Amino acid sequence: MDPVIEIDQVTKTYRARTGTRVLLGKGGLAEKISGKKHDTFHALENVSFTVDPGESLGIIGANGSGKSTLLKLIAGVTVPSQGTINVRGRVASLLELGAGFHPMLTGRENVYLNAGILGMRHKQVDAVFDEIVEFSGIGRFIDQPVDTYSSGMYVRIAFSVAAYTNPDIFLIDEVLSVGDEEFQRRCRRRIGELMDQGKTVVFVSHDLGIVNTLCERVILLSQGKMLLRETTSKAIDFYLRQIGEEKGLCTMVHGPMEAIVCNGRISIFYNEEEVTSASGLQFQVFYMGHWQNSQDADWSITDKTETSCTAEGILAKVGITLVWKITLENGKFHWDLALRNEQSVSINKYEINMFFPTRFNQWMYDDTNGMFQDILPDDTNYLAATSPELLFETASLLANDEGLCAAIGLETENQRPMCRASWHNTDFMTGCRALRIEESPMDGVIAFEPGTHTLINMALDPTLSREEVQNKLGIDSSRYTIESGPLRSRFDRGKIRLTHDGVQLTSMLHFYTSMLVNNVWYDSINFRWDQIEPIDRGFRVAGTSRRIPITQIWELTSTDNGLHIDIFLDIDEKIDIQEYHSSILLSPDYTQWKTDHESGSFPTIDTSSNDWSHVSTKYEPGQSAIATGPSLPTLTFSGKFQDEMLPHTILNTNFQQASRVLQALRLPTHSMFTLDTGRHLYMNVDIMTSYEND
Amino acid sequence: MSNSFYTNAHQSQLRRLIPDLIRSRELLRDLVWKDIRVRYRYAVMGFLWAVLEPLFMMIVLTFVFSVVFQLRFQGINGDASSGETAVIILTGLIAWQFFATALASATSSLTDNRALITKVNFPREVIPLSTVGIALVNFAIGSCLLLIVYTLLLGKLPGATIIWLPAIFAIQFVLVTGLGMLFSCMNAAFRDVGYMVNASLLFGFYATPIFYQTTLVQTELSNRGWDILYTLYFLNPMAGIVTAYREILFYNQVPSWQLLAWPILSAILALTVGTIYFRKHAPTLSDIL
Numbered sequence: 001m002d003p004v005i006e007i008d009q010v011t012k013t014y015r016a017r018t019g020t021r022v023l024l025g026k027g028g029l030a031e032k033i034s035g036k037k038h039d040t041f042h043a044l045e046n047v048s049f050t051v052d053p054g055e056s057l058g059i060i061g062a063n064g065s066g067k068s069t070l071l072k073l074i075a076g077v078t079v080p081s082q083g084t085i086n087v088r089g090r091v092a093s094l095l096e097l098g099a100g101f102h103p104m105l106t107g108r109e110n111v112y113l114n115a116g117i118l119g120m121r122h123k124q125v126d127a128v129f130d131e132i133v134e135f136s137g138i139g140r141f142i143d144q145p146v147d148t149y150s151s152g153m154y155v156r157i158a159f160s161v162a163a164y165t166n167p168d169i170f171l172i173d174e175v176l177s178v179g180d181e182e183f184q185r186r187c188r189r190r191i192g193e194l195m196d197q198g199k200t201v202v203f204v205s206h207d208l209g210i211v212n213t214l215c216e217r218v219i220l221l222s223q224g225k226m227l228l229r230e231t232t233s234k235a236i237d238f239y240l241r242q243i244g245e246e247k248g249l250c251t252m253v254h255g256p257m258e259a260i261v262c263n264g265r266i267s268i269f270y271n272e273e274e275v276t277s278a279s280g281l282q283f284q285v286f287y288m289g290h291w292q293n294s295q296d297a298d299w300s301i302t303d304k305t306e307t308s309c310t311a312e313g314i315l316a317k318v319g320i321t322l323v324w325k326i327t328l329e330n331g332k333f334h335w336d337l338a339l340r341n342e343q344s345v346s347i348n349k350y351e352i353n354m355f356f357p358t359r360f361n362q363w364m365y366d367d368t369n370g371m372f373q374d375i376l377p378d379d380t381n382y383l384a385a386t387s388p389e390l391l392f393e394t395a396s397l398l399a400n401d402e403g404l405c406a407a408i409g410l411e412t413e414n415q416r417p418m419c420r421a422s423w424h425n426t427d428f429m430t431g432c433r434a435l436r437i438e439e440s441p442m443d444g445v446i447a448f449e450p451g452t453h454t455l456i457n458m459a460l461d462p463t464l465s466r467e468e469v470q471n472k473l474g475i476d477s478s479r480y481t482i483e484s485g486p487l488r489s490r491f492d493r494g495k496i497r498l499t500h501d502g503v504q505l506t507s508m509l510h511f512y513t514s515m516l517v518n519n520v521w522y523d524s525i526n527f528r529w530d531q532i533e534p535i536d537r538g539f540r541v542a543g544t545s546r547r548i549p550i551t552q553i554w555e556l557t558s559t560d561n562g563l564h565i566d567i568f569l570d571i572d573e574k575i576d577i578q579e580y581h582s583s584i585l586l587s588p589d590y591t592q593w594k595t596d597h598e599s600g601s602f603p604t605i606d607t608s609s610n611d612w613s614h615v616s617t618k619y620e621p622g623q624s625a626i627a628t629g630p631s632l633p634t635l636t637f638s639g640k641f642q643d644e645m646l647p648h649t650i651l652n653t654n655f656q657q658a659s660r661v662l663q664a665l666r667l668p669t670h671s672m673f674t675l676d677t678g679r680h681l682y683m684n685v686d687i688m689t690s691y692e693n694d
Numbered sequence: 695m696s697n698s699f700y701t702n703a704h705q706s707q708l709r710r711l712i713p714d715l716i717r718s719r720e721l722l723r724d725l726v727w728k729d730i731r732v733r734y735r736y737a738v739m740g741f742l743w744a745v746l747e748p749l750f751m752m753i754v755l756t757f758v759f760s761v762v763f764q765l766r767f768q769g770i771n772g773d774a775s776s777g778e779t780a781v782i783i784l785t786g787l788i789a790w791q792f793f794a795t796a797l798a799s800a801t802s803s804l805t806d807n808r809a810l811i812t813k814v815n816f817p818r819e820v821i822p823l824s825t826v827g828i829a830l831v832n833f834a835i836g837s838c839l840l841l842i843v844y845t846l847l848l849g850k851l852p853g854a855t856i857i858w859l860p861a862i863f864a865i866q867f868v869l870v871t872g873l874g875m876l877f878s879c880m881n882a883a884f885r886d887v888g889y890m891v892n893a894s895l896l897f898g899f900y901a902t903p904i905f906y907q908t909t910l911v912q913t914e915l916s917n918r919g920w921d922i923l924y925t926l927y928f929l930n931p932m933a934g935i936v937t938a939y940r941e942i943l944f945y946n947q948v949p950s951w952q953l954l955a956w957p958i959l960s961a962i963l964a965l966t967v968g969t970i971y972f973r974k975h976a977p978t979l980s981d982i983l
Contacts (some may be wrong), residue, residue: 014981072980076815079977091815100810104732113728116721116815145735 002088003050004169004200005074010083012044023675043069043081045224053168054198056122056446058215058232058403060208060239062355065221067204071171074202089168089200092118107138107157110146114161119570128164128509135186136160142252142340163190169200185380188429192377195532209279209355209430210235220542230635236278240267248299250309254328261301270405270462277432279355283337286348286440287318312340319345323452333460337692340452343591347448349440352456353653354434356397356408363433364422365395368497368504372425372433379428387658388420390508390525391437391456393493395421396469397546407469409461410435415454417526442610442654482538483511484558487689491556494524494543496565498584500633500689507659515566517578527552542570549573553679562636562688569680576657585636585659590629593650596622606657614651621645624686625662633689639664640684708973714817720831721816727826730831748791748836752843755787756780759905767907771944775934777847778944782801784843785943786904786936788836793870794895796829800874801891803884808983818976824876844943853946862938865954865961869931872964881981882975909942925979931957 004081022385044066051057059067072078073085075093087347094266100117102112111132115125124133131143136156138149146154172191191214195201205211211218211232218235220228228235233564240260248263266281283294297313304310308327315322325336337352361372363385372385395410412421424434437456480491486501496511497504513524527543534540538557543550549572567582592601597618624638625648641648651661666673666683714723734740759765760779767774767782774782800822805810807821845851881887903911908927914925928934934957938949 045842075813077812077980093813100814102728102732104735105728111733113724115818116724117810119816122720280814 002053004053004088005202006084006086007049007050007073008048008084008086009390010044010073010080010085011042011074012045012066012078013040014082018586034414037489042224044073044511046083046222047221047226048083049219049226049229050490051200051202053200054195055217056195056201056203056215058204058211058218058235059204059221060218060235061221062209064223066224067221069224070203070221071173071202072167075171080400087169090165091169092162092165093171093173100148101158102155104145106145107133107142107149111142111157111161112495114158114167118162118165118553120165124166128166130163132157132160135164135190139185151436152183155213157184159187163187163194169202171202173204185427187379187510188427207434209277211277213429213431236663237274238481248301248311248313248433248505250301250304250311250326250333252305252307252309252326252328254307255331257328257331257333259326259328261309261324263299264313264322265454266324266335268460268462273405274462275356275405275522276461276607277355277357279353279430279432281352283350283352284321285318288348290317292318295323295626318347319343320347320448325397325585331461331463333462335458335460337455337458338452338453339448341448342397342450344555345448347446349438349446350438350455351440352458354410354435354437355430356434357425357533358399358431359399359401360408360431360433361400363395364398364399365389365421365423368534372423375428375431376423376682377428378423381427382434383425385423385425387440388422388436388509390418390495391421395435397433398466398469405462406466407462407464409464409469411459411461412437413457414458418444418457421694446685453490453581480539480541481534482556482558482563484560484562485661487562487687489543489556489563489687491539492553494527496556496563498563498687498689503632505583505587505635505689509583509588509659511565511581511582511584511685513552513580515550515577515581515684516613517550517575517577519578522548522550524552538564541681549575559688561685561690562686564689565671565685566681566685567685569675569682571675571677572679574674574676576671576674577667579667580673580682581663581665582639582683583661584635584664584687585653585657586627586635586662587629588658588660589632590627590635590660593629594626594628595650596620596624597649602650602660603653605652605658609652609654612651612653612661614649616648616650619647619649619665619667621647624648625650625664627652627660627662634690635662636686636690637662637664637687639685640686642681642684643664646683708970710975711969713821715823718817718820719871720826720902722820725820726827728829729828731823740745742833745839748788749839750864752787752836752839753785755905756783759783763905765905768909779845780847781840782906782907782944783841784942785939786902788833788840789866789936789939790902790904790932791836792829792833793866793935794871794899795832796826797828797877798892798895799825800870801877801881801888803874804878804979805885805888811983812980818979819875819972822874822972823871823911826867826874829870839843840885851958852943855946855948858942858948859939862935862942862949865936865957866932868965869935869957871963872918872961872968874968875968876964879968879972879975879979882979898930898932901927901930903936903940908933908937928956931974933959 047070056571059070060367061067071093072607074079074087075091076087079445087559100114102113105113111129112122112125133139138153138157141149141153146531148214170191189199201214203211203214215232218230218232219226220235220239231236237292240262250261252259256271260267264282265279266276270275285292292315294313297315299311302310302312307329308325311324311326313322314381319341321340323338323340327334363372373383391414397408399406418441419437419439421435421437424436426432427436483490484547488499490497494512495509498506498510500641509525514521522545524543527540527545529543531542532539535555535557538555540553540555542551551570553568553570555566589607590602593599593615593617595616597620598616600615602615622645624636626634626636628634636646639648646666649665650665651663653661655660664683728731730744734743739746764777767779769775769778770871803822803825811818811821819954877887877891911927912924915921934953938953941947941949
């Protein structure tokens with residue numbers, strides 16, 4: 001079959017233009033008359049390629065490499081200075097999204113006008129008009145003037161016209177980021193449909209992930225020259241290594257490991273194989289209603305050795321500088337993320353996104369693990385494999401095959417207590433496994449005083465074998481794990497995670513304690529837990545607070561039907577504690593609760609709840625608090641002080657944490673407990689699970 | 695491929711001009727309609743303004759020139775009555791208005807539609823032609839008004855010579871289209887052209903017999919012995935065209951060949967040069983806009 005696009009030795013030269021045209025002076029009429037040559041620059045130089053019908057071609061390259069010029073030439077908006085272009089078939093391009101729309105005309109009138117500009121007759125538009133309206137989701141607004149539309153509606157109707165003009169060749173230029181997420185999904189599906197119908201698609205994007213999934217072949221442009229026409233993976237690989245703005249590009253090699261920092265995106269290679277996927281490792285900040293991606297920043301490499309570098313990226317719109325320190329050391333890749341601001345800045349949230357190829361199909365963190373589902377063409381959204389958890393210390397990915405890199409180990413050292421992490425499948429177009437580490441407080445405010453703020457330190461280890469990952473996990477977790485019948489309790493930095501026959505019962509903070517000192521709550525998860533010693537039927541762990549002179553000692557032992565925890569406090573200097581509680585956060589699948597004094601069902605947690613809300617109303621001391629749920633074991637939570645009964649309360653967390661809470665409190669009879677130096681028993685907790693009550 | 699649409703190589707081919715325009719006729723019509731709709735969409739009286747606006751202008755200008763300035767015109771029998779004066783002025787005014795608005799808006803049309811041209815590939819001629827089309831709609835409305843005014847003020851219908859009117863109009867249309875294409879394209883490269891056109895139109899308003907008659911020019915010039923200037927005066931093709939309109943409508947005369955020779959020649963010249971120049975530069979318009 002004949003190619004639909006033939007580009008033969010095309011050169012496009014523009015006359016250098018310095019603002020205005022003048023009669024005298026450079027490039028002016030006077031020089032023209034006298035025959036002087038004006039300055040020119042080559043937007044494209046001697047580019048030749050063909051595109052076959054039904055092919056999807058990606059064009060990548062840095063800014064100013066001639067991508068847009070090439071697209072304009074194919075669209076026929078301009079002609080080459082030298083060489084020939086042959087385009088067979090009608091071209092529709094998303095270059096022209098909404099070009100020719102008049103705000104005062106109705107949607108209907110604009111559809112006809114815009115389609116007319118794109119070369120369609122009224123009759124042809126009649127035939128697809130209903131589809132256009134349907135696709136845009138504009139509905140009855142179609143007969144309203146376009147200036148009453150929201151910007152989203154405007155873009156939607158504009159895209160719909162372009163998408164339904166039934167082109168043979170479809171040119172797409174970086175515009176898939178328009179409209180809301182729902183609409184973007186529809187756009188991608190429509191592009192997929194067009195490709196299925198055998199239409200030719202030419203696609204220009206910075207988003208290598210999308211290029212990777214959409215395109216069969218890729219053309220790589222650099223300074224107007226075509227460097228490469230290759231299969232997508234090879235071209236992207238080459239692009240990452242060779243191209244990119246020099247000052248923000250840095251390659252480090254250490255043995256079989258290689259890391260490329262390219263203007264706000266990091267790619268890691270091990271034995272010449274890319275461990276990350278095309279989208280790499282990225283960072284983004286949500287600020288004033290927009291995501292600002294690290295790739296939008298202005299990067300420069302400030303410090304560089306063979307195996308390490310410091311990259312600084314200025315996000316001018318936010319007023320922060322991203323400071324990334326990357327080191328290759330002992331077979332590990334280290335990534336320290338910090339941000340620096342000269343003036344106080346409040347951002348809404350931030351995310352670290354790490355993308356990995358789909359051949360990694362098993363995720364792990366701490367001692368939980370699971371399989372990723374396959375990503376299907378219908379997946380137009382990110383699909384969470386796990387719900388956001390407090391940031392783990394270790395995580396791993398296992399590949400489904402014994403490739404060169406069979407497993408990736410991740411270690412994190414978190415400087416921000418509210419950071420949470422979750423594993424995701426991306427949408428089909430991007431086609432990756434993603435680890436997302438985010439901090440997004442309910443009130444949407446993360447304030448940074450002027451200075452440098454470390455966000456997270458991370459290490460990535462591609463050298464592990466499957467066995468190592470599996471064994472390491474077994475050893476580490478077994479030390480901190482107690483099994484009592486089907487109940488498995490695993491201690492992890494100030495919290496205890498409970499599973500019953502493999503079913504996870506607790507969530508978010510799991511079992512933890514908190515104490516109120518000087519009107520500030522100190523959670524056990526923020527203590528530094530580092531000592532462990534085995535005791536009869538269990539182990540003892542100690543955690544020291546960074547701010548108050550208290551060390552908590554938890555003795556975890558297994559009992560016949562559950563877990564027993566004795567909590568002691570080591571006091572270094574005399575201190576007043578206003579309140580103390582132990583709590584267990586349960587999965588929202590628990591629906592019923594009961595205390596010694598009352599019982600009821602948990603209300604659903606509504607999306608607007610920013611605070612924890614009390615469910616029970618009575619605070620008299622009692623034996624226990626019990627939670628039940630369909631197909632979940634009954635969980636009995638009982639806090640005592642020696643033989644004294646304590647009040648138990650029932651709460652719902654806020655929407656974001658989405659958990660049920662059983663809590664045992666020690667309330668002082670007077671205003672506070674005053675503790676002298678020495679060791680004090682503080683609470684005894686029993687947690688039991690059973691199916692008996694069902 | 696059978697549905698091969700329109701590739702960039704075509705834009706420079708003269709022989710494809712006519713097929714391109716036939717293919718784009720709906721678009722051309724839509725663009726004209728768009729402008730008219732947009733103009734009156736939010737006005738309560740809507741399209742009525744398209745009639746009222748030129749009507750008011752006609753009333754005011756006629757009043758100023760015939761009553762305030764007491765301009766004297768040669769009527770059918772001796773001095774023109776005030777009604778005859780109004781019709782004579784109106785004839786010149788409407789013809790000039792078409793020429794001036796069409797040329798001014800065509801000249802700036804490509805730069806005004808920069809966003810469209812730099813993004814979409816379509817026959818570029820559509821843009822200046824649509825502006826001529828818009829002026830044409832106003833011209834049609836003005837002509838109808840003139841006809842009504844004519845009947846009311848003179849108490850009779852125009853004579854049989856009116857069948858010559860389309861011919862004169864055709865000359866004017868060809869002239870304005872040719873100049874419009876030429877200037878719009880030149881203006882894309884040198885924005886000076888737009889200012890020069892506007893300045894020339896201001897001059898042209900006085901160098902065209904609108905509120906005077908050519909006989910006045912002839913008398914005044916020969917009184918001073920500058921007869922040669924009278925020939926130069928007719929280098930303005932609109933002088934011949936407006937005079938021809940008046941002869942047909944008012945004096946029931948068929949215009950002479952001497953009067954029309956230059957307007958016809960200049961119209962053909964303008965269209966030829968305009969089309970060739972436009973076609974030559976159309977493919978690279980997006981580069982210079």
